[in-house]
Amino acid sequence: MIKVENVTKEFEHICAVNQVSFEIPDGSMFGLLGTNGAGKSTLLRMMAGVLGCDTGRILFDGENIYENPSCKSSVFYLPDTPYYFPNVNLEEMVRFYRRHYPFLERDSAAYMAKLLNLDMELPLRTFSKGMKRQAFLILALCSGTKYLLFDEVFDGLDPVMTETMKELFRREIEERKLTVVVAAHKLKDLEDICHNIGIMHKGGILKAGDMRERSGNVMKLQCVFEGQEDMKEELEKELQVLRYEKEGYFTTLVVKGDKKEILERITRRVPVFVGEIPMSLEEIFMTAMKEAGYDICKVFMELD
Numbered sequence: 001m002i003k004v005e006n007v008t009k010e011f012e013h014i015c016a017v018n019q020v021s022f023e024i025p026d027g028s029m030f031g032l033l034g035t036n037g038a039g040k041s042t043l044l045r046m047m048a049g050v051l052g053c054d055t056g057r058i059l060f061d062g063e064n065i066y067e068n069p070s071c072k073s074s075v076f077y078l079p080d081t082p083y084y085f086p087n088v089n090l091e092e093m094v095r096f097y098r099r100h101y102p103f104l105e106r107d108s109a110a111y112m113a114k115l116l117n118l119d120m121e122l123p124l125r126t127f128s129k130g131m132k133r134q135a136f137l138i139l140a141l142c143s144g145t146k147y148l149l150f151d152e153v154f155d156g157l158d159p160v161m162t163e164t165m166k167e168l169f170r171r172e173i174e175e176r177k178l179t180v181v182v183a184a185h186k187l188k189d190l191e192d193i194c195h196n197i198g199i200m201h202k203g204g205i206l207k208a209g210d211m212r213e214r215s216g217n218v219m220k221l222q223c224v225f226e227g228q229e230d231m232k233e234e235l236e237k238e239l240q241v242l243r244y245e246k247e248g249y250f251t252t253l254v255v256k257g258d259k260k261e262i263l264e265r266i267t268r269r270v271p272v273f274v275g276e277i278p279m280s281l282e283e284i285f286m287t288a289m290k291e292a293g294y295d296i297c298k299v300f301m302e303l304d
């Protein structure tokens, strides 16, 4: 289990991470989402033990990772743009990484490289962006560590490769209780694989929790009202409507508040149909940002 306890990090006058706490259970994937400059990479670097915390601590199975080599050997960290030596190939990278991760088996890496059509003898510098990402994901998956930390994971991969990698992660998560933390912007890629998410903004965590309960007190509804009337103004008077969209017969609503009360007020209008539908990760993120005062309308208002 990973425990992030009251962690803070300041750079000169910037508070990059501000009193952040959450837990990640074993055998799960945690998506660390957030706006640009929210503090995701800084937090991830602290989780990898590369950077010390100003306050708080980060524990992996009860051990503080900072300046703790034995704890670090159970964690594989992949930064946004991983470093590799100028003329090195995947074969040599495997040998290099084996110094830190003795369970990394050359044969498993070669098997995966063959599966993904990557030539282990060619210098990494000749690989495309997506091929480089594949090479580092092979190293990560074959490292045998219990924990993987990624600053962007599927970035640069084509849709087929993204699904292939997801499937490999799913298997490892299920079979050997691998725990993965991913800092990401592309929320769609994480939708069907993350168990828990944390949304960061300006150094703090706005939301953290289970994907199934992630929408909290926000509800997405699809309704059909008699006579196709536009209910926007009427509903906005009584409910905190965050999104209203009407397409043909269907009205889609994202509403904040007590779920029972929302349904009661909507059924008072005698809809032909009303049903709750799950919110996408993007909608949850946008809603959390709107509540935090960071939304597209405001950005444009500030520009005017």
Ligand SMILES: Nc1ncnc2c1ncn2[C@@H]1O[C@H](COP(=O)(O)OP(=O)(O)OP(=O)(O)O)[C@@H](O)[C@H]1O
Pocket: 011, 012, 014, 015, 016, 034, 035, 036, 037, 038, 039, 040, 041, 042, 043
């Ligand atoms: N080495 C550093 N020195 C000074 N400030 C830094 C340093 N590293 C990060 N920061 C600042 O800390 C804040 C958080 O940066 P961080 O890179 O963690 O954000 P992020 O969420 O990963 O952003 P992005 O999504 O844009 O990659 C930013 O304001 C950034 O300018």
